[in-house]
Amino acid sequence: MANTQLSAVNDTAAIGELTLESGKELKDVDIAYQRIGAANAPAIFVCHALTGNHYTLNSEMGEGWWAGLLGNGQYIDLEKYQVITSNVLGGCDGSTGPLSVNPVTGSPYGAEFPLITIRDMVQAQKKLLDVLGLGRLEAVIGGSLGGMQVLEWGLMYPDFMERLIPIAVTPLLSDYAIGFNAAGRTAILSDPLWNNGQYGKESTPRKGLGIARMIGMLTYRSGALFNHRFQRKQTENWETIHENAAFSVESYLQYQANKLADRFDANSYLTLLKAMDTHDIGRERGGVVAASQSYKAQMLCVGFTGDLLYPSDLMEQFVKDVQAANKRAKYLEVSTMFGHDGFLTEFDKWGNLLKEFMRETIKT
CATH class of the missing domain: 1.10.1740.110 (Rna Polymerase Sigma Factor; Chain: A)
Structure with missing residues:
Protein backbone atom coordinates (compact mmCIF):
# COMPACT_ATOMS: atom_id res chain seq x y z
CA MET A 1 0.00 0.00 0.00
CA ALA A 2 1.31 3.44 -0.90
CA ASN A 3 2.53 5.69 1.88
CA THR A 4 0.37 8.65 2.77
CA GLN A 5 2.10 11.93 1.96
CA LEU A 6 2.90 14.22 4.89
CA SER A 7 2.41 17.95 4.65
CA ALA A 8 5.51 19.85 5.70
CA VAL A 9 5.51 20.11 9.47
CA ASN A 10 7.57 22.99 10.85
CA ASP A 11 7.46 22.85 14.61
CA THR A 12 9.45 23.08 17.82
CA ALA A 13 9.77 20.25 20.32
CA ALA A 14 10.62 20.57 24.01
CA ILE A 15 13.30 17.99 24.86
CA GLY A 16 13.82 18.94 28.53
CA GLU A 17 17.19 19.27 30.23
CA LEU A 18 20.44 18.59 28.42
CA THR A 19 23.74 17.90 30.15
CA LEU A 20 26.57 19.08 27.91
CA GLU A 21 30.00 17.50 27.50
CA SER A 22 31.36 20.37 29.58
CA GLY A 23 29.18 19.25 32.48
CA LYS A 24 27.01 22.34 32.26
CA GLU A 25 23.27 21.86 32.07
CA LEU A 26 20.83 23.56 29.73
CA LYS A 27 17.27 23.66 31.00
CA ASP A 28 14.05 23.69 28.97
CA VAL A 29 15.77 22.98 25.66
CA ASP A 30 13.74 23.45 22.47
CA ILE A 31 14.66 22.02 19.07
CA ALA A 32 13.05 23.37 15.90
CA TYR A 33 12.49 20.86 13.13
CA GLN A 34 10.94 20.18 9.74
CA ARG A 35 9.29 16.84 8.98
CA ILE A 36 8.10 16.04 5.51
CA GLY A 37 7.57 13.09 3.18
CA ALA A 38 5.76 9.78 3.31
CA ALA A 39 4.06 9.07 6.63
CA ASN A 40 5.17 5.86 8.36
CA ALA A 41 7.93 5.42 5.77
CA PRO A 42 11.60 4.84 6.64
CA ALA A 43 13.02 8.01 8.18
CA ILE A 44 16.08 9.93 7.04
CA PHE A 45 17.61 12.50 9.37
CA VAL A 46 19.32 15.43 7.63
CA CYS A 47 22.00 17.49 9.41
CA HIS A 48 22.62 21.03 8.20
CA ALA A 49 25.82 23.05 7.75
CA LEU A 50 27.11 26.13 9.60
CA THR A 51 24.62 28.75 8.42
CA GLY A 52 21.90 26.32 7.39
CA ASN A 53 18.65 25.55 9.18
CA HIS A 54 15.91 22.95 9.36
CA TYR A 55 14.20 24.16 6.18
CA THR A 56 15.66 21.47 3.96
CA LEU A 57 12.86 21.45 1.39
CA ASN A 58 11.01 24.73 1.78
CA SER A 59 10.21 27.61 4.11
CA GLU A 60 8.12 30.76 4.14
CA MET A 61 10.98 32.40 2.23
CA GLY A 62 10.92 29.87 -0.60
CA GLU A 63 12.94 26.76 -1.45
CA GLY A 64 15.00 25.07 1.23
CA TRP A 65 18.75 24.61 0.98
CA TRP A 66 18.57 21.00 -0.31
CA ALA A 67 15.45 21.31 -2.46
CA GLY A 68 17.43 20.12 -5.48
CA LEU A 69 18.35 16.87 -3.77
CA LEU A 70 15.13 15.82 -2.08
CA GLY A 71 11.48 15.98 -3.08
CA ASN A 72 8.87 13.87 -4.80
CA GLY A 73 10.70 11.80 -7.40
CA GLN A 74 14.04 13.38 -6.47
CA TYR A 75 17.26 11.63 -5.47
CA ILE A 76 15.89 11.37 -1.94
CA ASP A 77 12.31 10.56 -2.85
CA LEU A 78 9.72 11.95 -0.44
CA GLU A 79 7.21 9.46 -1.81
CA LYS A 80 9.38 6.69 -0.32
CA TYR A 81 10.91 8.31 2.75
CA GLN A 82 10.08 10.79 5.45
CA VAL A 83 12.77 13.37 6.16
CA ILE A 84 13.40 15.09 9.48
CA THR A 85 15.80 18.02 9.83
CA SER A 86 16.45 20.00 12.99
CA ASN A 87 17.99 23.39 13.59
CA VAL A 88 21.14 22.56 15.56
CA LEU A 89 21.54 23.27 19.25
CA GLY A 90 23.17 26.70 19.42
CA GLY A 91 21.51 27.82 16.18
CA CYS A 92 19.33 30.87 15.64
CA ASP A 93 16.32 29.47 13.78
CA GLY A 94 14.18 28.28 16.67
CA SER A 95 16.39 25.87 18.60
CA THR A 96 17.85 26.79 21.98
CA GLY A 97 20.86 29.03 21.41
CA PRO A 98 22.30 32.44 22.26
CA LEU A 99 19.08 34.23 21.21
CA SER A 100 16.99 32.11 23.59
CA VAL A 101 15.92 33.29 27.02
CA ASN A 102 17.87 31.65 29.81
CA PRO A 103 15.14 30.29 32.13
CA VAL A 104 17.43 30.83 35.11
CA THR A 105 18.05 34.55 34.52
CA GLY A 106 15.01 35.54 32.42
CA SER A 107 17.29 37.26 29.89
CA PRO A 108 18.70 36.08 26.54
CA TYR A 109 21.86 34.00 26.85
CA GLY A 110 23.84 36.13 24.39
CA ALA A 111 27.57 35.54 24.83
CA GLU A 112 26.83 33.62 28.07
CA PHE A 113 25.56 30.63 26.07
CA PRO A 114 27.85 27.74 27.05
CA LEU A 115 30.39 26.00 24.86
CA ILE A 116 28.81 23.14 22.96
CA THR A 117 30.31 20.35 20.89
CA ILE A 118 29.20 18.30 17.91
CA ARG A 119 28.38 15.52 20.35
CA ASP A 120 26.08 17.85 22.27
CA MET A 121 24.26 18.64 19.03
CA VAL A 122 23.76 14.95 18.28
CA GLN A 123 22.57 14.20 21.81
CA ALA A 124 19.92 16.92 21.39
CA GLN A 125 18.88 15.47 18.03
CA LYS A 126 18.50 12.00 19.53
CA LYS A 127 16.26 13.45 22.24
CA LEU A 128 14.18 15.12 19.53
CA LEU A 129 13.69 11.81 17.73
CA ASP A 130 12.70 10.19 21.02
CA VAL A 131 10.03 12.87 21.47
CA LEU A 132 8.83 12.28 17.90
CA GLY A 133 8.60 8.54 18.58
CA LEU A 134 11.21 7.42 16.07
CA GLY A 135 13.05 4.34 17.26
CA ARG A 136 15.29 3.85 14.24
CA LEU A 137 16.52 5.69 11.16
CA GLU A 138 17.09 4.47 7.65
CA ALA A 139 19.89 7.00 7.23
CA VAL A 140 21.64 10.05 8.64
CA ILE A 141 23.03 12.44 6.03
CA GLY A 142 24.67 15.85 6.04
CA GLY A 143 27.53 17.96 4.70
CA SER A 144 30.24 20.09 6.33
CA LEU A 145 29.13 20.80 9.92
CA GLY A 146 26.29 18.43 9.06
CA GLY A 147 28.83 15.78 8.07
CA MET A 148 30.49 16.13 11.47
CA GLN A 149 27.16 15.34 13.07
CA VAL A 150 26.71 12.30 10.81
CA LEU A 151 30.09 10.91 11.89
CA GLU A 152 29.20 11.40 15.55
CA TRP A 153 25.78 9.80 15.09
CA GLY A 154 27.49 6.62 13.89
CA LEU A 155 29.69 6.43 16.99
CA MET A 156 27.30 7.66 19.67
CA TYR A 157 24.29 5.60 18.50
CA PRO A 158 25.82 2.91 16.24
CA ASP A 159 22.72 0.69 16.15
CA PHE A 160 20.19 3.45 15.56
CA MET A 161 20.56 3.72 11.78
CA GLU A 162 21.10 1.50 8.76
CA ARG A 163 23.14 4.00 6.73
CA LEU A 164 25.48 6.94 7.25
CA ILE A 165 26.23 9.47 4.53
CA PRO A 166 28.86 12.00 5.64
CA ILE A 167 29.56 14.55 2.92
CA ALA A 168 32.33 17.15 2.47
CA VAL A 169 33.86 16.45 5.87
CA THR A 170 36.92 14.85 7.47
CA PRO A 171 37.21 12.87 10.72
CA LEU A 172 38.65 15.90 12.50
CA LEU A 173 38.84 19.61 11.77
CA SER A 174 42.32 20.53 10.54
CA ASP A 175 44.49 23.31 11.92
CA TYR A 176 44.08 25.05 8.56
CA MET A 276 33.31 22.86 14.77
CA ASP A 277 36.74 23.36 16.32
CA THR A 278 35.98 20.53 18.77
CA HIS A 279 35.31 18.07 15.93
CA ASP A 280 37.56 15.04 16.30
CA ILE A 281 35.99 11.60 16.21
CA GLY A 282 39.09 10.19 17.92
CA ARG A 283 38.85 12.45 20.96
CA GLU A 284 38.65 10.22 24.06
CA ARG A 285 38.17 7.21 21.77
CA GLY A 286 41.77 6.18 21.26
CA GLY A 287 42.43 8.31 18.19
CA VAL A 288 40.92 8.68 14.74
CA VAL A 289 41.91 5.25 13.39
CA ALA A 290 40.49 3.39 16.40
CA ALA A 291 37.26 5.40 16.23
CA SER A 292 37.02 4.84 12.46
CA GLN A 293 36.92 1.11 13.04
CA SER A 294 33.95 1.33 15.42
CA TYR A 295 31.26 2.13 12.85
CA LYS A 296 28.55 -0.46 12.25
CA ALA A 297 26.24 1.14 9.68
CA GLN A 298 26.65 1.02 5.94
CA MET A 299 28.55 4.14 4.87
CA LEU A 300 28.78 6.24 1.73
CA CYS A 301 31.38 8.98 2.19
CA VAL A 302 31.40 11.75 -0.40
CA GLY A 303 34.34 14.07 -1.03
CA PHE A 304 34.77 16.93 -3.49
CA THR A 305 37.83 17.92 -5.46
CA GLY A 306 39.22 21.34 -4.59
CA ASP A 307 37.72 21.32 -1.08
CA LEU A 308 40.13 23.51 0.89
CA LEU A 309 38.58 22.86 4.29
CA TYR A 310 37.93 19.13 4.04
CA PRO A 311 40.37 17.67 1.49
CA SER A 312 38.98 14.67 -0.37
CA ASP A 313 42.17 12.64 0.14
CA LEU A 314 41.60 12.76 3.90
CA MET A 315 38.06 11.50 3.42
CA GLU A 316 39.36 8.70 1.22
CA GLN A 317 41.89 7.67 3.87
CA PHE A 318 39.15 7.76 6.49
CA VAL A 319 37.11 5.30 4.42
CA LYS A 320 40.11 2.97 4.18
CA ASP A 321 40.41 3.06 7.96
CA VAL A 322 36.69 2.29 8.30
CA GLN A 323 36.96 -0.58 5.81
CA ALA A 324 39.59 -2.27 7.96
CA ALA A 325 36.76 -3.27 10.29
CA ASN A 326 33.56 -2.50 8.37
CA LYS A 327 33.55 -3.69 4.77
CA ARG A 328 30.23 -1.97 4.16
CA ALA A 329 31.85 1.44 3.59
CA LYS A 330 32.51 3.04 0.22
CA TYR A 331 34.00 6.30 -1.02
CA LEU A 332 32.79 8.62 -3.78
CA GLU A 333 34.81 11.55 -5.05
CA VAL A 334 33.00 14.22 -7.06
CA SER A 335 34.98 16.28 -9.54
CA THR A 336 33.81 19.89 -9.34
CA MET A 337 34.94 23.50 -9.57
CA PHE A 338 32.71 24.32 -6.61
CA GLY A 339 35.09 22.85 -4.04
CA HIS A 340 33.53 22.53 -0.60
CA ASP A 341 30.21 23.94 -1.80
CA GLY A 342 29.85 20.95 -4.11
CA PHE A 343 27.56 19.36 -1.52
CA LEU A 344 25.04 22.16 -2.18
CA THR A 345 25.27 22.10 -5.98
CA GLU A 346 25.61 19.90 -9.08
CA PHE A 347 23.36 17.16 -7.71
CA ASP A 348 23.31 15.55 -11.14
CA LYS A 349 26.94 14.52 -10.56
CA TRP A 350 26.33 12.54 -7.39
CA GLY A 351 22.60 12.35 -6.68
CA ASN A 352 22.05 9.11 -8.61
CA LEU A 353 24.88 7.39 -6.73
CA LEU A 354 23.26 8.49 -3.48
CA LYS A 355 19.94 7.11 -4.73
CA GLU A 356 21.57 3.77 -5.59
CA PHE A 357 23.22 3.59 -2.18
CA MET A 358 19.84 4.03 -0.49
CA ARG A 359 18.56 1.00 -2.40
CA GLU A 360 21.48 -1.40 -2.09
CA THR A 361 22.66 -3.55 0.78
CA ILE A 362 26.43 -3.77 1.01
CA LYS A 363 27.39 -7.20 2.26
CA THR A 364 30.65 -8.04 3.99
Missing part, protein backbone atom coordinates in the same frame (compact mmCIF):
# COMPACT_ATOMS: atom_id res chain seq x y z
CA ALA A 177 40.29 25.13 8.93
CA ILE A 178 40.53 26.14 12.59
CA GLY A 179 42.69 29.04 11.43
CA PHE A 180 39.93 30.32 9.14
CA ASN A 181 37.46 30.00 12.02
CA ALA A 182 39.82 32.06 14.17
CA ALA A 183 39.94 34.79 11.51
CA GLY A 184 36.14 34.88 11.39
CA ARG A 185 35.89 35.10 15.17
CA THR A 186 38.42 37.93 15.26
CA ALA A 187 36.38 39.88 12.72
CA ILE A 188 33.25 39.65 14.88
CA LEU A 189 35.00 40.37 18.18
CA SER A 190 36.68 43.43 16.62
CA ASP A 191 33.40 45.01 15.55
CA PRO A 192 32.75 48.20 17.59
CA LEU A 193 29.17 47.00 18.18
CA TRP A 194 30.22 43.64 19.62
CA ASN A 195 29.88 44.93 23.20
CA ASN A 196 31.09 41.65 24.73
CA GLY A 197 28.22 39.88 23.02
CA GLN A 198 25.51 41.91 24.74
CA TYR A 199 24.29 43.78 21.68
CA GLY A 200 20.69 44.70 20.90
CA LYS A 201 18.53 43.92 17.90
CA GLU A 202 19.17 47.34 16.41
CA SER A 203 22.92 47.40 17.02
CA THR A 204 24.29 44.01 15.99
CA PRO A 205 27.92 43.56 14.91
CA ARG A 206 26.93 43.33 11.26
CA LYS A 207 30.26 44.41 9.83
CA GLY A 208 32.22 41.85 11.80
CA LEU A 209 29.80 39.07 10.94
CA GLY A 210 29.87 40.15 7.31
CA ILE A 211 33.66 40.01 7.17
CA ALA A 212 33.57 36.57 8.74
CA ARG A 213 31.18 35.51 5.99
CA MET A 214 33.48 36.91 3.30
CA ILE A 215 36.37 34.91 4.73
CA GLY A 216 34.20 31.82 4.73
CA MET A 217 33.00 32.31 1.16
CA LEU A 218 36.60 32.37 -0.07
CA THR A 219 37.13 28.91 1.40
CA TYR A 220 33.86 27.34 0.34
CA ARG A 221 34.56 27.53 -3.38
CA SER A 222 37.69 26.96 -5.42
CA GLY A 223 39.97 29.62 -6.82
CA ALA A 224 39.29 28.20 -10.27
CA LEU A 225 35.57 28.88 -9.87
CA PHE A 226 36.11 32.44 -8.65
CA ASN A 227 38.46 33.18 -11.53
CA HIS A 228 36.13 31.62 -14.08
CA ARG A 229 33.07 33.42 -12.78
CA PHE A 230 34.41 36.94 -12.27
CA GLN A 231 37.36 37.22 -14.72
CA ARG A 232 38.54 40.49 -13.16
CA LYS A 233 35.36 42.28 -14.23
CA GLN A 234 35.23 45.82 -12.91
CA THR A 235 32.35 47.88 -11.61
CA GLU A 236 31.58 51.52 -12.28
CA ASN A 237 33.50 52.28 -9.10
CA TRP A 238 36.73 50.75 -10.33
CA GLU A 239 38.77 53.93 -9.84
CA THR A 240 37.92 54.26 -6.14
CA ILE A 241 40.26 52.85 -3.50
CA HIS A 242 38.24 53.02 -0.30
CA GLU A 243 34.55 52.25 0.30
CA ASN A 244 33.12 51.00 -2.96
CA ALA A 245 33.73 47.71 -4.72
CA ALA A 246 35.95 48.14 -7.75
CA PHE A 247 35.66 44.54 -8.96
CA SER A 248 32.68 42.25 -9.39
CA VAL A 249 34.14 39.71 -6.97
CA GLU A 250 34.12 42.40 -4.27
CA SER A 251 30.46 43.18 -4.94
CA TYR A 252 29.64 39.50 -4.72
CA LEU A 253 31.39 39.08 -1.37
CA GLN A 254 29.75 42.20 0.05
CA TYR A 255 26.35 40.94 -1.09
CA GLN A 256 26.93 37.60 0.66
CA ALA A 257 28.11 39.43 3.79
CA ASN A 258 24.98 41.58 3.99
CA LYS A 259 22.71 38.65 3.20
CA LEU A 260 24.03 36.62 6.13
CA ALA A 261 24.08 39.59 8.52
CA ASP A 262 20.38 40.12 7.79
CA ARG A 263 19.38 36.64 8.96
CA PHE A 264 22.02 35.22 11.31
CA ASP A 265 23.05 35.97 14.87
CA ALA A 266 26.71 36.73 15.57
CA ASN A 267 26.73 34.93 18.93
CA SER A 268 25.27 31.86 17.29
CA TYR A 269 27.90 32.03 14.53
CA LEU A 270 30.65 32.11 17.17
CA THR A 271 29.03 29.25 19.09
CA LEU A 272 28.89 27.03 16.02
CA LEU A 273 32.45 27.88 14.93
CA LYS A 274 33.72 26.79 18.35
CA ALA A 275 31.69 23.59 18.13
